[in-house]
Amino acid sequence: MLPVNLAIFIPFIAAICIPFMYRRMSRLHLGWFVIAIPAIVFISLLPYIKPVANGETFTYIMNWIPSFDIHLLTYVDGLSVLFGLLITGIGILVTLYSIYYLSKEESLPHFYIYLLLFMGSMLGVVFSDHLIGLYVFWELTSISSFLLIAFWYHRKGSRYGAKKSLLITITGGFAMLIGFIMLHTITDSYSIREIISDVGTYTDHALFIPTMILILLGAFSKSAQFPFHIWLPDAMEAPTPVSAYLHSATMVKAGIYLVARLTPIFASEILWFYLVSGIGLLTLLWGSFTAIRQTDLKALLAYSTVSQLGLIMSLIGVGSLAYYVTDSTAVTLFTQAGFAAVFHLVNHSTFKGALFMVIGIVDFQVGTRDIRRLGGLVSLMPISFTIALIGSFSMAGLPPFNGFLSKEMFFSAMLHVQEANIFTSEALPVLFPVIAWVASLFTFIYCLIIVFKTFFGKIHVDEERIASEPKIGMLVSPAILAMAIVGIFFFPSGLQQNILVPAASSIYPGIDLSHLATPISWWHGWNTEIFMTLGLIVCGTLLYLGLKYFMNVYKLFPTHWSFDTLYNSGLDRLEKSAATVTNTYMTGYLRDYFRYIFIFLIVVTLGVFFYTGAFSFTLENDSPIHAFEWILTTVMIIAAIMILFAKSRLSAILFNGLLGFSIAMFFVLFRAPDLALTQLVIETVTTALFLLCFYFLPAWVGKETDRKLNIPNLIISLGVGATVVLTALSVHNGKLVDSISSFFENADELAGGQNIVNSILADFRAFDTMLEVVVLFIAGIGVYTLVKLKGKKEVDK
Amino acid sequence: MRINDVILQSVTKVVVFIIFTLAIYLFVSGHNNPGGGFVSGLILASAFCLLFLAYDTETIRKGIPIDFKVIAASGAFIVVACGLGSVLFGEAFLYQTFTTYTLPLFGETEFATVTIFETGVALAVVGVVVTIILSISEDV
Structure with a gap:
């Protein structure tokens, strides 16, 4: 039997393959390839039916973040088999239907990638035994549903419906996440199976009722229960195969699945019956x-x-x-x-x-x-x-x-x-x-x-x-x-x-x-x-x-008093008030933003340090300062002062570069070759970037007014300098916790690399690096879109 | 904007290869010596910068028809996939491992999954930096 966690991954892997496949097989409708995926998963689930009907269950585990007790834990029992067969079975039929419904002129790769993404995440929801895994897949279904509703994104209704469904289901999802974390706090377990088997030991916990209500919020918003039902009619802007699949047969039943799955945990409380x-x-x-x-x-x-x-x-x-x-x-x-x-x-x-x-x-x-x-x-x-x-x-x-x-x-x-x-x-x-x-x-x-x-x-x-x-x-x-x-x-x-x-x-x-x-x-x-x-x-x-006469009943209900109106006006007000608040401090001047950042830094850092009495240092233990270091420091000070009096932007950039290169020299002096190397290259690239950006800035006009002594700015800049120096000195002296560097000294045995810095970056703390890379990528794409979209809009005008 | 600086262009032709070699050297040596994916990515980006400065973006585009957005995206993808890959092998997310083989010519050589991770980092860095520089400079 195919392990179920692999079955969950099959649609995801297929979704990754589609962009590469699509160019090769442009003559055949993409759906004929996609239809094989639910079919494979469906067939691989069939062998589970008999043993599960006999009362057997299956668990599979894949480590994810073991240090936080988070795994990809899958569990096969009657309920999940039922849903799994439903998802894949209806999936086959819907894919077949979509082959005739969507012509080849449509953006088929997008459609099928979203559909497969949905299929995989929905399978993940029903087979996950781990609350966090369930939550992640749960939100993935919301996102794929959003993408599918907005498939014809040039229509206003599609965009509106997609946004509405996303806002409502994700809000419910967040409530559910809080509920899950509270459930974990109460029961000290993330596994639904374990929580069910321990039932009775935690029902009188103070958080039990809030947990129940939060989780129900998630389930109700997903399953379009009153008054969260308003998103479902608007979701009908999606192509019909999607409506048939997500918004009637499978995704909206995720809430029902969750309620059914958690019934053994909460049913002893009568409120559960009344609410559900x-x-x-x-x-x-x-x-x-x-x-x-x-x-x-x-x-x-x-x-x-x-x-x-x-x-x-x-x-x-x-x-x-x-x-x-x-x-x-x-x-x-x-x-x-x-x-x-x-x-x-x-x-x-x-x-x-x-x-x-x-x-x-x-x-x-x-x-x-x-x-x-x-x-x-x-x-x-x-x-x-x-x-x-x-x-x-x-x-x-x-x-x-x-x-x-x-x-x-x-x-x-x-x-x-x-x-x-x-x-x-x-x-x-x-x-x-x-x-x-x-x-x-x-x-x-x-x-x-x-x-x-x-x-x-x-x-x-x-x-x-x-x-x-x-x-x-x-x-x-x-x-x-x-x-x-x-x-x-x-x-x-x-x-x-x-x-x-x-x-x-x-x-x-x-x-x-x-x-x-x-x-x-x-x-x-x-x-x-x-x-x-x-x-x-x-x-x-x-x-x-007598339908004609019956229709008069609806006139009794005022049309402008509905949950739709509440949603629309709520969203409208939120946007307006957010804009009002934001506009009070977003002036459009970089120097204002720097001022906020620096004041914040000074107040928070200095405030906290003085409050906790962290500023205590002596200069006795410091090593002596050599002549070379004096020279470098003098160069840096001169460069910094020269920036203030620079006649043009170009010279300011060059002085700034001088500062950066001097810092690199310091890294060399203090035997940090990795840092020195990185700093040197960064300085080179940023200087080039600066030159490029300054090309677009307006010329330095009104020099006279700019050069006047600006007292508040002077205080802020002196304050920042003092904060940084004081912090650096205190950090050197204060030892609140033991050093953790001894762990990293074993880098060669633990990670097989003699370069500690890189071992930390790519192995011990790889999670940070991974996210940094993702952030870098997002920033790059952000710059690209900002620059390109701005250009487009001007053309449109 | 066409630039025709013969000295800069002739020097660039040679120097770019030296920079590329340095980048690759730093990438490989990063495991045990100073270097690594981030730095080598930056150095590659600076080499491209030099090319763009010495010639113009159009010429370089024609000579090296790479979409740097794709490079950046594939770098980010490799990094994340590297994390997920270890899950598929039943280990923790982002688990890295290494082993040594004896190869002809090279002798005993160490192979580490970190290299894949670092490749992703380098690609993401070079892709993002060049994308930013290109999109700003093309906005003239």
Whole structure:
């Protein structure tokens, strides 16, 4: 079996290869190469299914920063296998679909590099057992999602949507990171598995509740839960394959994954149940309610995704009650809710993936996805219609589609909430099934809208574009998903035994789940659930027929009081106030900036040194000063004074260079050849650079005013000089800690190099050097873009 | 701006190779003696500076068609990849190792992964410095 941590790296490595491959194989669509990657990972995950279903788990470890206990720790169990197969399986279909969706004129290497980056990081999220590893991959998915939404970056909407999603998910991610670090502080472990096995030893810790809330913030913002859901509809500016993949099937489920994964840790606290199921139900209701009023089909699907995510979230919340109740029959009931969550998660990926792809086809063939301009496509696109019908009716919860099975389970879970006996008020447990039913009613209505407004009625499409079925390859992926929808309904047992029950057992480690093995059946007799479904069909159809009147309900909601407005005005105000603050001190004069820097240096250094009494030194232990050193010092002093009185910039630069070269001479005197060498070369290059830059500066005008004695500047410069001298003298004398140089003296044995300086730079403290190189590179690119972009803008004018 | 300084150009033709050789020497000797990737990168950059001064940027561009941005990026990439590479071998991030082989002609020679790291540093330095100088000077 392929170790899972290598499977995570395969997409990343492939992404690196793409730029090199692309030039070689320009005739073939790049997608045909990319499709192999999820296929390879998918196949390499298959051998895990059987052992994991039998209760085995696998861990792999790769060292990362062992001195901080940070590793790349991967863990394979039911839940991660489920997600891994989902990511790669849907990944194959989406890549196949994208081959027909994106023409070769598009910037394909970018698209597929981002897609592979996403695939790898998403696999990393679900297989990481280490909190920090999980966090890093988590943010990588946010970044790749940002890049993919902004794929058509020339559109304003794309840029807006990309920025919005990034700001919201990354903010949540930061909260989550703080939560993770707090969790580490509480439990003294980064491994989720270890934390779960130690459950009970830390639940009364003071930080436990804040940790829970911070982590939930991350999960909710990623999974577009109310009120963070506002980013998802705007993310629909992305190409449809991306919407189908990231924003319905996989990435938005990362939050659900995290909540499910951490349920064993937090579920003993009842607040976890209230937050997860409450927010979930609210999201479910609000998402489905808002979806009905949408006119853009993709926006409609986005809100429906929001509501379905809320549904799964609320199921996990109810499922977490299994940790709270003691009665064994109640435990059985609530574990079924957790199982239903996992089941619906898979079902949602199938029907929503299919729907997105079909809507993409409609958009692609007709040129619009506005339902006011669509209609009558059933005769023109019969295959797309069939797939849309299957997907929608599955989402609405009708037989014979898989959505029916999980929706029945959802109803029964909500009906059983009252059996937990945790509520003080009578009305609260009744609310759960009522909200569930009302939200499902809305779901039913918008499913009808998708099917009937698009495919029936009058043909609105412009005369010159006659819609037809797309190329057969484009239909393959949604058709496979549609077959899965029907297939799961009739034969759920294979999926149940091998994937779903092991996944549920990851949410409930240590709880007996043998009752989940009873095969899922679609008929349970005339129980409340089936009557709820029948009620849905009747009321939903009636409401759909009276949709015109129902739309008036939305007028009750003021349009300018929404979370979108809050986000926009918040961002706007933030930018404005930031600009106001910045403009007070950014004068545009270099000398002002130097003044700030130097005053800061003097105040902080001198202040701290005087406060701690660090200025204590004697000159007795200093070695005698030789004649040569005197000469060099005199030269430096003269050069420094001459800079002040230089007549032109050129001579000032040369005097400055003289100073630098004298410092190099000092390094030679004090036997630091490496430093001397570096200083010499740096001085040469910077002098050249200075000359180059000064070419662009305006001539020295107003010499008379400049030469006046500027008292504040004089004080500042004397202060800086005094600070540096005093610091240097005190550093030489004060010995707060023992010298660490003895460690570096073993450089030859430890690093194999006799040059200590370089051993420190490239081996002992290589991390610093690495980051310095990266910073240097960023600075270089920064200069380049500043200079080049400035030039471009002037041309534009 | 065409410059035609014959003496400078003739001297440059010879001196540049001496500087290049010095840079390579310093790079290799950095392991046990003064030198190293950073310095050799800087020296390479200064050699390019000299070329740009003696001739003009256009001529040098034609003679040495290298995109220094790419050089800088690949340098930064090598440095980071060097860190990740050790993870793939099951060691800590940025772990370095060395070994000695006996080669014909050279005798016992030491090989260290630090060399790869230093190559990255040198490439990044030369790339960035030349990129900065070129972009500022082309802005005339």
